[in-house]
Amino acid sequence: MGSIGAQKVLSDVFADTAADAAAVGFVLAHLPREAGTVLWAQDRLSEKEAGQPYMPGIGVPQPVMRVNVSRPSDVLVAMEDALRCKAVSAVIGEIWGDPPTLDFTATKRLALRAEANGVPCWLIRRAASPNLSAARNRWRIASLPSAAHPHDAQAPGDPRWQVELFRSRAAQPGIWAVRYDRTTGRLDFSAASVDRAVDTRDGADRQRAAR
Amino acid sequence: MERTGNAPPDDLPVAMVAEGPHGPVIHDINRAAGLAGVQRGARVTDMKALLPDLRIEYADIVGDRRAMEQLMFWVRRWCPWSVQDGVDGLVLDTTGSDHLWGGEAKMLADMEAQFSMLGLTAQIALAPTWGAAWALARYGTVRSICPEGEIPQKLSALSVDALRLNNGTVTLLRRLGLKTIGALADVPRLSLTRRFVKAKLNENPVIRLDQAMGHTAEPVSSPDAAPSFRAHARLPEPIMDPTPFLPDLCADLCDQMEAQGYGCRRLLLTVYHTDGDTHRIEVAMSVHSRDPDHLLYLFRDKLEAINPGYGFDLITLDAAQTEQMEVVQAQLEGGTDEAVDLSRLTDRLTARFGTRAVTRPALRESHIPERAQNWVAALGDTLERTKTTAPDRPIRLLYTPEEVRVLYAVPKGPPVQFIWRRQTHKITRYAGPERIAPEWWHDKPGTRLRDYFKVEDHRGRRFWLYREGLHGDGRGGDPRWFVHGMFA
Numbered sequence: 289m290g291s292i293g294a295q296k297v298l299s300d301v302f303a304d305t306a307a308d309a310a311a312v313g314f315v316l317a318h319l320p321r322e323a324g325t326v327l328w329a330q331d332r333l334s335e336k337e338a339g340q341p342y343m344p345g346i347g348v349p350q351p352v353m354r355v356n357v358s359r360p361s362d363v364l365v366a367m368e369d370a371l372r373c374k375a376v377s378a379v380i381g382e383i384w385g386d387p388p389t390l391d392f393t394a395t396k397r398l399a400l401r402a403e404a405n406g407v408p409c410w411l412i413r414r415a416a417s418p419n420l421s422a423a424r425n426r427w428r429i430a431s432l433p434s435a436a437h438p439h440d441a442q443a444p445g446d447p448r449w450q451v452e453l454f455r456s457r458a459a460q461p462g463i464w465a466v467r468y469d470r471t472t473g474r475l476d477f478s479a480a481s482v483d484r485a486v487d488t489r490d491g492a493d494r495q496r497a498a499r
Numbered sequence: 500m501e502r503t504g505n506a507p508p509d510d511l512p513v514a515m516v517a518e519g520p521h522g523p524v525i526h527d528i529n530r531a532a533g534l535a536g537v538q539r540g541a542r543v544t545d546m547k548a549l550l551p552d553l554r555i556e557y558a559d560i561v562g563d564r565r566a567m568e569q570l571m572f573w574v575r576r577w578c579p580w581s582v583q584d585g586v587d588g589l590v591l592d593t594t595g596s597d598h599l600w601g602g603e604a605k606m607l608a609d610m611e612a613q614f615s616m617l618g619l620t621a622q623i624a625l626a627p628t629w630g631a632a633w634a635l636a637r638y639g640t641v642r643s644i645c646p647e648g649e650i651p652q653k654l655s656a657l658s659v660d661a662l663r664l665n666n667g668t669v670t671l672l673r674r675l676g677l678k679t680i681g682a683l684a685d686v687p688r689l690s691l692t693r694r695f696v697k698a699k700l701n702e703n704p705v706i707r708l709d710q711a712m713g714h715t716a717e718p719v720s721s722p723d724a725a726p727s728f729r730a731h732a733r734l735p736e737p738i739m740d741p742t743p744f745l746p747d748l749c750a751d752l753c754d755q756m757e758a759q760g761y762g763c764r765r766l767l768l769t770v771y772h773t774d775g776d777t778h779r780i781e782v783a784m785s786v787h788s789r790d791p792d793h794l795l796y797l798f799r800d801k802l803e804a805i806n807p808g809y810g811f812d813l814i815t816l817d818a819a820q821t822e823q824m825e826v827v828q829a830q831l832e833g834g835t836d837e838a839v840d841l842s843r844l845t846d847r848l849t850a851r852f853g854t855r856a857v858t859r860p861a862l863r864e865s866h867i868p869e870r871a872q873n874w875v876a877a878l879g880d881t882l883e884r885t886k887t888t889a890p891d892r893p894i895r896l897l898y899t900p901e902e903v904r905v906l907y908a909v910p911k912g913p914p915v916q917f918i919w920r921r922q923t924h925k926i927t928r929y930a931g932p933e934r935i936a937p938e939w940w941h942d943k944p945g946t947r948l949r950d951y952f953k954v955e956d957h958r959g960r961r962f963w964l965y966r967e968g969l970h971g972d973g974r975g976g977d978p979r980w981f982v983h984g985m986f987a
Contacts, residue, residue, distance in 0.1 A: 307920070308960050309895045313987025316894065325841055338895060342984060343860040344871050345892030353877050354858050355848055366848055375841035431959035433927065443930035444955040447987045468987065 293318040297424040298399035304430030324377030327370040329355040333384035360387035371401040396422040426455040515558035526558040580721035592719040630711030634661030655681025728818040737810025749791040762787030762824035771813040797850040893984030900981035924956035961986035
């Protein structure tokens with residue numbers, strides 16, 4: 289499944305809730321390892337509601353250039369401009385909601401440019417509905433309770449996400465539980481334990497155990 | 500030299516201060532402070548103890564250097580050759596120029612008058628050699644003129660400080676009993692040479708003496724002013740839109756720059772309205788460029804900001820921040836250079852969205868999370884690689900921490916649940932606390948410490964919470980809780 293994420297095409301990522309950084313983590317886990325600047329464009333609402341990227345925590349080896357603009361259409365312009373540039377290794381855009389400028393034509397332009405230049409392009413959408421888009425892969429990402437911490441029973445360990453690929457040209461759609469290994473930067477796609485009912489404990493038992 | 504535009508009165512001791520390795524040191528002083536015993540290079544705290552009502556002003560060293568550079572070109576109104584001498588001096592070669600000003604004395608008087616009109620105090624002297632002029636300007640009488648052949652007489656009474664030597668050598672000469680230049684010149688040359696045979700230029704009194712007396716030549720090599728580039732279009736009829744003229748202007752400007760091997764980092768487009776009004780648009784670039792297509796692109800959306808009024812009849816395009824630029828071979832197989840590509844992208848984005856919108860992270864040594872990362876304009880230097888840090892940090896940081904209402908079991912532990920943006924998050928797991936104390940050298944007194952917790956809520960979302968302060972730390976009421984970031 290990792291190969292789908294590594295394709296150099298336009299991908300949509302829908303975050304479950306605005307305050308959930310799982311989508312950002314998923315995108316960062318797929319950044320290509322090669323050198324070259326990462327362009328990160330954000331509109332104003334995304335920055336206000338979901339914060340700004342924090343490099344000490346992200347720790348990607350590539351240099352990052354950030355564009356924060358107020359309008360979603362400006363985010364699209366910046367992404368499109370960056371996709372023409374040979375020195376850019378990946379383009380990440382964050383757009384809040386369903387602005388009218390983000391229609392099928394706009395996504396088609398991004399998709400064609402990304403494929404022509406061979407640069408992966410990720411569009412992170414929050415508080416948005418998955419309407420018509422030319423994105424080659426469309427993901428929906430939510431957080432799952434994290435894996436066990438190797439040394440501390442009550443601490444959160446490696447992040448786990450529920451990843452749903454609901455539209456793709458190259459692969460069969462599906463749902464996976466993904467564990468991200470932060471030390472090696474690997475993504476482990478495991479079978480879909482998608483039954484949220486199992487996971488929706490309030491955690492009181494773990495807390496009792498911790499005390 | 501000292502600016503007199505808003506200068507303090509002469510009887511008030513004032514010191515300019517610069518940052519030294521162990522705190523602020525005195526950079527420069529005025530006359531009153533010098534009489535009171537304040538010394539250059541001493542610590543500010545020591546001098547404040549000596550003179551409690553010493554007024555302290557911070558020195559703008561870079562600005563001073565730039566001002567001296569401009570002054571060096573400004574003084575060419577009197578003669579064609581001038582050069583900077585140290586950080587506080589200018590040397591003019593006035594050979595053959597003085598008769599234009601009615602003689603040497605009149606020229607010096609005119610110089611002093613012109614400098615005072617700029618708001619500057621200048622000490623001026625005229626001598627046949629650089630060294631003698633240096634000595635007389637600093638240690639001689641006001642506007643002293645030293646005719647050819649009178650150098651030994653004029654200099655002999657001055658102290659050895661006037662020989663452009665470093666402090667150690669001056670102290671050494673004093674200890675040897677050689678207090679004036681005359682005394683030094685009377686010492687047999689052979690023994691002086693033997694004593695200072697291996698000394699460098701600024702600690703060798705023999706060479707300095709020769710330079711001052713004119714036995715060793717010390718020519719003034721005058722640097723040229725940077726060429727200025729301007730393209731303009733004069734129009735027979737007033738027009739409303741400059742767009743059709745811009746490609747020709749850019750091409751003209753780039754041809755001029757290419758002919759002299761220059762590139763520019765800033766462009767100024769000025770339109771002159773028929774009613775006398777002017778309007779200017781400025782664009783900047785991250786590296787020097789003289790590519791007409793690229794320069795033209797930067798103006799693309801900016802021309803709409805011009806209010807045409809009754810139209811305009813003159814358009815000028817000026818290049819600023821010019822610098823010599825090498826011609827670089829393009830890649831043989833026809834590809835483009837990646838570094839050039841990236842700088843062009845930065846330029847385009849900055850021209851379109853502004854300097855503050857296009858940024859790159861600058862990591863700093865600080866434990867306070869919002870200080871550890873700073874966003875600086877990408878237009879400056881090239882993007883440097885960000886280094887990774889060890890402790891567990893979130894990947895998203897809220898620009899302003901958002902306060903939450905919490906429910907906790909023990910006051911010093913993590914909360915059991917918190918309400919943020921009207922949603923209740925029940926905490927299942929946590930790590931922490933990580934205590935981050937305020938940086939007392941930056942923060943206001945009374946700033947409270949922070950205890951950071953990495954928590955995970957019942958739906959698996961991971962947050963970075965912190966408690967500001969402790970119960971009963973005497974810095975405000977109950978501690979407050981904030982959300983500061985999100986983990987992957």
